[in-house]
Amino acid sequence: MSSPFTRLDADTAEMLDRCMTKMQKVAATLESKGDGPDICARLALALIEATGHGERDEEHLMDFALRALPAYRERHVAR
Template sequence: MPSHFIRFDPDTIQLLDRCMTKAQEIAATLETESDSPDTRTRLASALIEAVGLGEKDEEHLVEFALRVLPAYRERQPRH
């Protein structure tokens, strides 16, 4: 049976930690419940997804994570 766990090297863990901190800081300016467990879980899940897809750019990772927040998407220009 295959494992459902993903293993990350120490550099990737540090990258995820930095991105999570930045995403939470930005989320705090957008939402009153930015520190809720739900918001943290959604941001973390998005970061893990993006890294799993091969993204390593810090700005792109933070942007990807923030897109899970309706308050962030509402502030983005529509194309």
């Protein structure tokens, strides 16, 4: 049985940390509680999902994760 935990190398962990920092700033402009634990958890889970599918481009990772936020989808996806 495989582990439910994702193992990350140091470079990937640093990249995800950079992405989270940037996305929290974006989320703060979109959501009234953009830095709340629920928002952070949703962004982190989406980042891990995209990374698990092999994505390594920071812009693509952030766009994928930010789509978890309805306010982001309304402004950026429904154009």
